[in-house]
Amino acid sequence: MTEQTTPPDFLPDLDQPDHYVNRELSMLRFNLRVLEQAMDERHPLMERLNFLLIFSSNMDEFFEIRVAGLHNQLLRRSSVGVYTGPDAMHPLEVLKIISRVVHEAVARQYHILNEVLLPALAQEGVQFLRRDHWTREQEAWVKRYFREQIYPVLTPIALDPAHPFPRLVNKSLNFIVPLEGKDAFGRQSGLAIVPAPRSLPRLIRIPDDICNDGYDNFIFLSSMIHAHVSDLFPGMKATGCYQFRVTRNADMELDEDVEDLASALKGGLLRRRYGEEVRLEVADNCPRHLVDYLLKKFELDEEDLYEVNGPVNLARMFTDVKRPRLRYPAFTPRVPARLKSHDSLFECIDDGDVLLHHPFESFSPVVNLLAEAARDPNVLAIKQTLYRTGTTSEILDHLEAAARNGKEVTAIVELRARFDEASNIEGARRLQEAGAIVVYGVVGYKTHSKMMLVIRRDQHGGIRRYAHLGTGNYHTKTAKLYTDYGLFTANEAICQDVHKIFLELTGMGKAARLKQLMHSPFTLHSGILDLIHFETQEALAGRPARIVAKMNSLTEPEVMKALYRASQAGVSIDLVIRGMCCLRPGVAGLSDNIRVRSIIGRFLEHTRVHYFYHGGEERVLLSSADWMERNLINRVETCFPINDKKLKQRIIEDLELYLEDNTQAWQMQGDGSYERVESDGSAPVSAQQLLLERLS
Incomplete structure (x- = not known):
């Protein structure tokens, strides 16, 4: 068999606008999926009401940011032209569709409130x-x-x-x-x-x-x-x-x-x-x-x-x-037995990497590591990025304590985290008053990466680094509501990479050459494209090729084109995307091998996980970044590998659960709409519920 090294000649023109979904309309469809949870009787009644209210909150932000942005594009058209995405829809056309869809959705929302939920709540003893x-x-x-x-x-x-x-x-x-x-x-x-x-x-x-x-x-x-x-x-x-x-x-x-x-x-x-x-x-x-x-x-x-x-x-x-x-029934997030079996978290991490899956597993070890570092006389320095922390934060408390205890504390506080600007300004002030070094990242690039680095003197007088890398924020409240992964590691190559990124953020110089991590705005975009291209070449050569990616949003044009090419080459591609997805799956001659699903449930899906078969090597990466222009090109983000075989297999099994979910999943259609996945008589599978039962 002759190996192919280039995609087939019959590939369609990947720049055609009708191959893509408008991002604002895709975000609107996500909010409509949230609204439909208010009618799902599998949720407890007060939780159904909460979904209705979350829809309102989401739509507030949608108008404040998305609709306002479209209006701004129209206002600026005379001087800089009108921005359009790969779908090439004019902002005026998008605004008209939004108005029609939202008017229908708001009518449905108040019908659900007045005719369904309030009467049902009254029967349960809750009256308005x-x-x-x-x-x-x-x-x-x-x-x-x-x-x-x-x-x-x-x-x-x-x-x-x-x-x-x-x-x-x-x-x-x-x-x-x-x-x-x-x-x-x-x-x-x-x-x-x-x-x-x-x-x-x-x-x-x-x-x-x-x-x-x-x-x-x-x-x-x-x-x-x-x-x-x-x-x-x-x-x-x-x-x-x-x-x-x-x-x-x-x-x-x-x-x-x-x-x-x-x-x-x-x-x-x-x-x-x-x-x-x-x-x-x-x-x-x-x-x-x-x-x-x-x-x-x-x-x-x-x-x-x-x-x-x-x-x-x-x-x-x-x-x-x-x-x-x-x-929902109350639950207690689990602290893994390995962490409880050691007197010191540093000793535990020395024995091997530790993976936490929130909210099923507790966020407290992350807080406890900072607390231990703040009082440990062998800890010399702590470096941490802070994107969203909340107005009252144990994380800030321990960083303050560490600074007052004479540790060298460096905090990269992203002041521009939307709608958290005020609390972040206050957090920065607190840390500065405690004696920490506070910097605001890089002008023009939001620091969205989730990194903590502890530098500690070991028993032999040498220097040992410990890192925590995550897909979510250092926020104890959202850690109970959002699904996220966090990795503790003392791997020298990873910790060295994290150290280099912190130096980039606080100092000046050329982009760091990293061994284990990819980071934007330098290597993450090209790195993801290279990994997709590798699977494409494997499929063209007749070898097994598979991509499974889970994230919040997919909008970046070059990544979508690469996925289309991979599909054409025969790569099996499964995407679990909670919110915006501008790629059209399952379109004949374009994306036959791509499937997209969205999971909407008790917890807000927030993990960013990337799996590549990679010739049997099975590469598993976790990231702070979605596959969006802003994350891959205009932000400081990190993407890190899972090297431990057991942890890697555990994440792969988690991904398979989300692909098997038939109770909280929505399947995206080629026209950009979504249909609820039904069990069709098979045993019900809820990824979130199974993870809750296994881990908490």
């Missing part, structure tokens, strides 16, 4: 009481609560020449109130705006002794304000009270020539609250002339208007109900 259902005792309690807790902090704004339409904060809850009569100054405004302070809860629980029915009873803040809005305008009559909320552009673009990134970001955070308007949500019973008035004030069009049958700020509806049967 409407104003027309309040008892006399409840009305009296609401009146008292309003007077004592709400009225003192409200600031109604009458609209007249001395009180122009207020500049309202992004996503804030507001009410437009038509008025009759004159006030104490003889003014007859006819209209007022009542902002609801963010300090007020959006849901208020009624004390049990008021209802005395054994239910968990809640009332919306909006209902309380509506019931007593006339109290805000003495001597006048409020003839209506209608909720509305405006969503603004929340993306921040900073000049790369700024002298002080932290100061520039603080200014950007203030501007974010008042960015350009991109969406108006308003109660569906609001009179049309008031809707038109708001649209005009915000300079929005009809397609930007969303009239909703319920609270306009569903993302604030999360509540803690103490009814265990309505929630």
Whole structure:
């Protein structure tokens, strides 16, 4: 048999736009899959409600970033042209599709809330009481609560020449109130705006002794304000009270020539609250002339208007109900026996690599390694990247302690982690005050890699390095909600590579030559392409070839083209992609050998895992990066190998579980749509549930 060394001549033109899915529309489809979890009766009832609220939160960000970005492209078209991805769709066309799809989705969302979930919750003893259902005792309690807790902090704004339409904060809850009569100054405004302070809860629980029915009873803040809005305008009559909320552009673009990134970001955070308007949500019973008035004030069009049958700020509806049967069963993440069998984590890592799979296995060993390093007199230095840590963080506590104990602590704090900028600025300040060296990475390149390096003097007086590398953030809360891998290793080559990357980030010089790791923006993109190309050549030569990759998003054009070529050559390709996927799988003559699935379940899938058969060598890599332009080209990312054979096999088995899942999986179709994977009578397989049973 003659070996082929080039792809077949019949390969289609891989630059054709119809070979690719628009990235914003692909992200929108992911959010629709999240919404459908609210109808999945395999989830406990309160968890179904949470999925509905997560959809709201996701859509807020979608408009703040994605839709706002499309508007910006249109605004800049005269000077720099309109950016289009490989799908070549014009932003205006994408915006029209988004408006149509989201209007349908929002209607479905509120139908699920009002007609499915709220009645089902009421049957389970959880009630959200409407104003027309309040008892006399409840009305009296609401009146008292309003007077004592709400009225003192409200600031109604009458609209007249001395009180122009207020500049309202992004996503804030507001009410437009038509008025009759004159006030104490003889003014007859006819209209007022009542902002609801963010300090007020959006849901208020009624004390049990008021209802005395054994239910968990809640009332919306909006209902309380509506019931007593006339109290805000003495001597006048409020003839209506209608909720509305405006969503603004929340993306921040900073000049790369700024002298002080932290100061520039603080200014950007203030501007974010008042960015350009991109969406108006308003109660569906609001009179049309008031809707038109708001649209005009915000300079929005009809397609930007969303009239909703319920609270306009569903993302604030999360509540803690103490009814265990309505929630997922509690579980305790496991600490691997190997880690518990050693008095010191350093001794354990000396005995071999340790792999953790969160949230099934505990994140506490990562925190404990820092704690041990902070107090160990033999530890000389700690280096760590921090992308998202949270406002209260044990990680920061131990880094502070280490610095105060005289360790050389270097923290690469990425201030530009979207929506975590403020907490990261505060974390950087804390570390600096403790005496740590804090740098903000490289201007123009977000530092998204997840690395920790501990330098320790061993018992013989030599220097020993210990590294932790992960696919997720050093954030103890999300480690309980996101699936991620973390690797502890003392492998000298890996630790040396990590050390070189830290030197790149804190100093200056040419790109480091690494032995084990690939890193962007230097070698990761080309390295992934080389690995795909190797499988392509193996398939063309008639040898077994396989790729399995799991990630959050796939959008990078060159990687997609390489996968298309590999498919044409006969490589078997399975992709598990939670969110955006711009590649079209299963298209005859283009991607016959590519399958794409998305897993949506209890935990947010966040692991980035790459498997290549590689001539039987079976290379397994973990990464902080998705296969996106931003990760492979415009960020600092790491991709590291799993060398231990047992750990490698364990990850391969995990991947196979996700490919067998027939309860939480969605299969992507060639047109970019998704269909739910059904068990068809076979035994149900849930990758997350099986991992939970095996590891926790």
